[in-house]
Amino acid sequence: MTDLIIQTNHVSKIFGGLTAVNQVDLEIPRGSIYAIIGPNGAGKTTLFNCISGFYTPEHGEILFQGYPIQGFTTDFIAGRGISRTYQNIRLFSNLTAVENIMVGQHTNLETAWWDAIISSPRYRRENQKARDNAMHWLNFVGLNGYGDFLACNLPYGMQRRLELARALASDPALILLDEPTAGMNPQESEEMMAFIRMIREKLEKSIILIEHDMRVVMGISDKISVLDYGTKIAEGSPKEIQANERVIEAYLGPGGAALAKKYQNRRRNKQDA
Amino acid sequence: MKNQQRREVIQKGLIFALLIIFVLAIGFHEIAAALVSRVFGVSVRRGSVAELRFMMYFFGLYAFVTGWANIRKEGSWQQKFLQGLLTSAVAGFVVAIFDLLLVFLVSNSIDIRQYLTAFSIPSMSYFLFEKGQAGPLYHLGYFIVFGGLGALLHTLWITEMVQQAFEKTKGFIKTFATKASDAIPNVVKKYGKYLLLLVAAIIMYFLPRMWGSYINFVVGLVGLYVIAGIGLNIIVGLSGQLMLGYAAFFAIGAYSVALLNAPEPHNILLGFWPSIIIAIVMAILAGILLGLPLMGLRGDYLAIVTLGFGEIIRILLKSDLLENFTGGPRGINDIKGPTLFGRPFSNDIQFMYIIFIAVALSIFIYQRLQDSRTGRAWLSIKEDRIAAQATGVSLRKYKLLALCIGAAFAGLAGGISAARNQFTGPNDHSLLVSMNVLSIVIVGGVNSIPGIILGAFTLKGLPEILREVENYRQLAFGALLIVMMIKRPNGLWPATRPLYEKSHCLENEELNTGKERKND
Numbered sequence: 001m002t003d004l005i006i007q008t009n010h011v012s013k014i015f016g017g018l019t020a021v022n023q024v025d026l027e028i029p030r031g032s033i034y035a036i037i038g039p040n041g042a043g044k045t046t047l048f049n050c051i052s053g054f055y056t057p058e059h060g061e062i063l064f065q066g067y068p069i070q071g072f073t074t075d076f077i078a079g080r081g082i083s084r085t086y087q088n089i090r091l092f093s094n095l096t097a098v099e100n101i102m103v104g105q106h107t108n109l110e111t112a113w114w115d116a117i118i119s120s121p122r123y124r125r126e127n128q129k130a131r132d133n134a135m136h137w138l139n140f141v142g143l144n145g146y147g148d149f150l151a152c153n154l155p156y157g158m159q160r161r162l163e164l165a166r167a168l169a170s171d172p173a174l175i176l177l178d179e180p181t182a183g184m185n186p187q188e189s190e191e192m193m194a195f196i197r198m199i200r201e202k203l204e205k206s207i208i209l210i211e212h213d214m215r216v217v218m219g220i221s222d223k224i225s226v227l228d229y230g231t232k233i234a235e236g237s238p239k240e241i242q243a244n245e246r247v248i249e250a251y252l253g254p255g256g257a258a259l260a261k262k263y264q265n266r267r268r269n270k271q272d273a
Numbered sequence: 274m275k276n277q278q279r280r281e282v283i284q285k286g287l288i289f290a291l292l293i294i295f296v297l298a299i300g301f302h303e304i305a306a307a308l309v310s311r312v313f314g315v316s317v318r319r320g321s322v323a324e325l326r327f328m329m330y331f332f333g334l335y336a337f338v339t340g341w342a343n344i345r346k347e348g349s350w351q352q353k354f355l356q357g358l359l360t361s362a363v364a365g366f367v368v369a370i371f372d373l374l375l376v377f378l379v380s381n382s383i384d385i386r387q388y389l390t391a392f393s394i395p396s397m398s399y400f401l402f403e404k405g406q407a408g409p410l411y412h413l414g415y416f417i418v419f420g421g422l423g424a425l426l427h428t429l430w431i432t433e434m435v436q437q438a439f440e441k442t443k444g445f446i447k448t449f450a451t452k453a454s455d456a457i458p459n460v461v462k463k464y465g466k467y468l469l470l471l472v473a474a475i476i477m478y479f480l481p482r483m484w485g486s487y488i489n490f491v492v493g494l495v496g497l498y499v500i501a502g503i504g505l506n507i508i509v510g511l512s513g514q515l516m517l518g519y520a521a522f523f524a525i526g527a528y529s530v531a532l533l534n535a536p537e538p539h540n541i542l543l544g545f546w547p548s549i550i551i552a553i554v555m556a557i558l559a560g561i562l563l564g565l566p567l568m569g570l571r572g573d574y575l576a577i578v579t580l581g582f583g584e585i586i587r588i589l590l591k592s593d594l595l596e597n598f599t600g601g602p603r604g605i606n607d608i609k610g611p612t613l614f615g616r617p618f619s620n621d622i623q624f625m626y627i628i629f630i631a632v633a634l635s636i637f638i639y640q641r642l643q644d645s646r647t648g649r650a651w652l653s654i655k656e657d658r659i660a661a662q663a664t665g666v667s668l669r670k671y672k673l674l675a676l677c678i679g680a681a682f683a684g685l686a687g688g689i690s691a692a693r694n695q696f697t698g699p700n701d702h703s704l705l706v707s708m709n710v711l712s713i714v715i716v717g718g719v720n721s722i723p724g725i726i727l728g729a730f731t732l733k734g735l736p737e738i739l740r741e742v743e744n745y746r747q748l749a750f751g752a753l754l755i756v757m758m759i760k761r762p763n764g765l766w767p768a769t770r771p772l773y774e775k776s777h778c779l780e781n782e783e784l785n786t787g788k789e790r791k792n793d
Contacts, residue, residue: 075667095770102649127645130646
């Protein structure tokens with residue numbers, strides 16, 4: 001059996017009469033970049049929220065490094081080593097960039113409030129370490145020089161990177177990225193892709209991402225799952241997914257497969273000519 | 274463009290005229306004149322008004338402000354000046370027309386006091402400078418002369434020449450200051466903080482001896498509100514839980530000290546020092562009790578529930594149900610003060626020392642917590658609780674912790690105040706106290722210690738010192754809040770965030786230069 005970072009067995013999440021996530025099985029090996037795609041409203045973010053503990057799934061179980069984590073609170077799961085970013089950036093707007101990253105380290109620090117009041121040596125040592133680490137992550141995402149800016153005053157691209165730095169700062173085993181390249185131009189997307197690869201290679205993290213930009217998805221993922229109406233309709237390498245008829249139908253509607261074939265043929269003809 | 278200016282002149286003139294008419298309508302002009310006379314060192318006998326010249330000074334000052342405030346923002350200096358003068362003249366004209374009505378009322382001895390209390394004949398003629406029918410002309414003249422003066426001075430002030438000279442002097446002072454600070458040896462700089470603290474402590478030792486007991490009373494009150502403000506700031510400003518029933522913790526602290534230290538109703542007489550600790554512990558317990566059911570609530574719901582909590586505690590204390598236990602609506606009298614080494618330690622000077630120490634302790638604890646891991650966790654909850662939780666901050670733990678520490682501060686302040694006043698009753702802990710503390714935090718500046726101290730002085734100290742304006746306190750309170758929220762939405766002294774990257778770079782630089790020196 002391969003070393004799995006996340007395994008979901010028949011996970012379902014139901015809101016009233018709507019089944020947002022329906023019996024989804026995922027097996028995500030450690031150290032991989034795994035993409036979840038699907039049309040709007042397919043339940044991708046809900047699945048993320050189930051993994052990160054924001055929602056508790058009604059059925060099924062979620063194993064993180066072999067241990068079940070469904071039903072625990074978000075902060076507990078974050079402490080176990082899952083951190084995430086959000087589709088619409090959720091930084092602590094009125095804290096500086098460095099402070100944002102220091103909050104990100106929360107689970108790695110252990111001094112309590114009374115340590116801070118008496119300023120024990122342990123506390124001072126740890127505080128210094130936290131600040132040095134924050135500087136390290138600030139440089140890592142290329143925000144040096146912007147550390148003392150309030151997060152809300154940073155430009156959009158930097159806010160995205162800062163959010164990533166905050167997620168990385170807790171040294172998690174798994175990072176969930178919700179649309180990391182949303183609102184970026186092609187060049188910025190390219191940079192973000194390189195950056196995600198670097199996180200995997202240099203820091204040896206596992207990454208799950210939700211993404212709409214197909215160039216990004218096909219460019220960096222090892223494996224892709226496609227959700228539609230909460231159900232997993234396909235899984236495979238980027239090549240397999242591109243050729244999968246059900247996927248094309250989910251995106252383009254019935255008859256879409258024929259349409260896609262037509263355009264593929266036309267492109268092939270053009271290339272031949 | 275011309276049209277717009279004309280409109281502006283008339284609008285602003287009307288506003289300033291209406292303001293002074295409003296001042297008359299609420300009878301504030303007599304108080305303002307009394308205040309001016311105080312500034313000149315002439316005291317006013319009770320039940321009479323200040324000398325007429327002080328009323329004239331006040332009116333002139335108002336006209337001056339009208340001219341100063343209304344000059345044109347751009348254009349040549351003549352245009353700027355002219356707009357100020359014209360606006361002031363319009364205001365004067367409107368006031369003069371209104372004065373005609375007053376003259377009519379005064380000359381016919383028509384008293385409309387029963388409808389508008391301030392419009393008594395002496396009050397109106399005082400407003401008209403006791404000049405009878407010439408009053409309107411005087412007012413118009415004042416507005417033109419002093420308004421013109423104000424406009425002229427403001428115009429001169431913003432000319433480039435004056436501004437440059439001002440900047441130059443500022444720069445000169447700044448360079449002088451940096452040079453002076455460079456001249457201070459490093460040892461002094463390093464330990465200068467402690468030196469300053471020592472000097473402050475010595476000043477704090479002598480000040481209450483020099484002040485009269487009245488000032489001690491006022492400053493002590495401000496100190497107690499500073500402690501409460503810091504405590505509430507931990508709850509509202511750091512952890513972001515809007516708490517409207519803060520006075521309940523205050524009440525619990527006060528009653529703990531009172532019940533353990535008064536001959537009635539229980540005659541326990543435990544002594545001040547143990548009972549103040551019990552007061553703090555009781556407040557913390559109340560914080561936990563209130564906090565546990567509150568954990569799921571936020572925003573408006575939280576505010577309403579805490580509001581209810583505050584009222585429940587107050588009504589319980591007031592009710593007949595607990596009369597045998599807490600003294601009911603009469604409250605508890607004869608609370609014994611603290612003793613030190615067997616001697617009483619409870620005159621107003623000694624109480625000042627206790628309050629100073631308590632304030633220093635509160636500030637110290639707050640400062641230490643603010644930039645720690647705990648403080649950052651609180652702030653992150655305030656900013657975005659979902660993201661905070663997803664980064665590993667336990668909402669339940671940190672919200673409860675903030676509530677408990679905030680409650681402890683209130684317990685301390687309440688306990689000291691009960692012992693100082695030798696009395697506590699249910700009406701000392703009304704909703705107004707909660708609102709006052711919250712206003713101090715917001716007006717002063719959320720998360721800013723100097724802000725809270727400044728806020729406590731403005732909202733609690735000033736009204737006590739300016740007893741004359743007592744009747745207008747609520748009015749001034751409201752006006753101040755409105756002006757503040759428009760002009761300084763972040764408070765009188767807003768908080769700043771620590772600059773970690775800058776200090777990090779500086780430290781590295783020092784290390785590097787140190788190494789280079791070694792290499793040499």
